[in-house]
Amino acid sequence: MDTIRLKARAKINLGLDVVRRREDGYHEVKMVMQMLRLYDQIDIEKTQESGILVRSNLSFLPTDERNIAYKAAKVMIDQFGLEQGVIIRIEKHIPVAAGMAGGSTDCAAVLYGMNKLFGLRLNQKKLRELGVKLGADVPYCLMRQTALSEGIGEILTPISPLQDCPILIAKPSVSVSTRHVYEHLKLDEQTMHPDIDGIVTALADGDLYGVTDRMANVLETVTVPEHPVIDEIKKQMMASGAVNALMSGSGPTVFGIFDDEEKAKKACEDMKASGLARQIYLTRPFNQKIKDTRKNKRKR
CATH class of the missing domain: 3.30.230.10 (Ribosomal Protein S5; domain 2)
Structure with a gap:
C-alpha cells in the first residue's frame, strides 16, 4: 500500500x-x-x-x-x-x-x-x-x-449516539481562538453548568428532545458577547424550526438540530438568504453503530 x-x-x-x-x-x-x-x-x-x-x-x-x-x-x-x-x-x-x-x-x-x-x-x-x-x-x-x-x-x-436527524451548520465570517476563550472564561457561583449527565441519559433513551432541551455550552459566555452574530444565527435557526441551536466548542460555528427534513432544508435556504454565515452545511450525525430508532417522547 x-x-x-x-x-x-x-x-x-x-x-x-x-x-x-x-x-x-x-x-x-x-x-x-x-x-x-x-x-x-x-x-x-x-x-x-x-x-x-x-x-x-x-x-x-x-x-x-x-x-x-x-x-x-x-x-x-x-x-x-x-x-x-x-x-x-x-x-x-x-x-x-x-x-x-x-x-x-x-x-x-x-x-x-x-x-x-x-x-x-x-x-x-x-x-x-x-x-x-x-x-x-x-x-x-x-x-x-x-x-x-x-x-x-x-x-x-x-456512549449512545445521537439518533439520525438533520443538523444545520453555520459559521459566520469570524474566527475564534480557543486559547483566548479559555483564558477569558470566568467560573464562579453564578456559572450555569450544563446537565451533561442528563444528556448522556437522554442519548441512552433515544430521546432527541431530552438531548436538545439540555444542550448548553459554558464557553458561549465568552464568545457570544464578543461576536453577537453567533446569537443572531442561533435565533435565525430557531425561527426556522430548529428544535434547539448551540455554539460548538469555542465557536463561532452554530449548529441547529431539526426533527423534520423539510424544515431543515428550508432553514438552510433561509440561512443562506440571511447573510449571517459564510459557510453553511446541512448534514447528519455520523455513527459507527446505528442503534434502533425509537419514537421521541414528546411531539412537537
Whole structure:
C-alpha cells in the first residue's frame, strides 16, 4: 500500500461544561462529543524521498510545520524512524478555527493513515497517546464515535449516539481562538453548568428532545458577547424550526438540530438568504453503530 484516502470527520458538542481551572493552567472539561457526516478528505502518499509535503485546497491554510497534520506526520516519522516521506493532500470542507475540530480530525487521520501505510500496527490506545500531545481533541477524533469527554479531553467514554436527524451548520465570517476563550472564561457561583449527565441519559433513551432541551455550552459566555452574530444565527435557526441551536466548542460555528427534513432544508435556504454565515452545511450525525430508532417522547 502506497496511498490511502480517509474521511476526517467534524464534531459538535451537544453539551460542553468546564469543571474547573487546574493549577497548571489547563481546564478540566465534561463534554458530550458527536461526530458528523461532514468531513475533510485526506490523501496520504508515500514518497521515496524523505520529508513531508502538505497541500491543501485552501490557499490560507499553512502547509509547513504550523499545520497540525504536518506535525502528526513528523511525530510518526521521528518516533518510528521512517525513512520514506509523505505527501499529504487536504481537501477542506470543515470550517477552519470554528469549534468543530477541523485541525484535530485532520491530525487524527494522518496518525491513523500513516499507521496503516507503514504497517506500524499501533493500537488505538497508542495512537491516542501520541495524539493527545498534539491536541486535546485528537484522541476523540481517533475514536470516531459519540463519547463523554473528561479531564482535559483525554478521558473518553463511549456512549449512545445521537439518533439520525438533520443538523444545520453555520459559521459566520469570524474566527475564534480557543486559547483566548479559555483564558477569558470566568467560573464562579453564578456559572450555569450544563446537565451533561442528563444528556448522556437522554442519548441512552433515544430521546432527541431530552438531548436538545439540555444542550448548553459554558464557553458561549465568552464568545457570544464578543461576536453577537453567533446569537443572531442561533435565533435565525430557531425561527426556522430548529428544535434547539448551540455554539460548538469555542465557536463561532452554530449548529441547529431539526426533527423534520423539510424544515431543515428550508432553514438552510433561509440561512443562506440571511447573510449571517459564510459557510453553511446541512448534514447528519455520523455513527459507527446505528442503534434502533425509537419514537421521541414528546411531539412537537
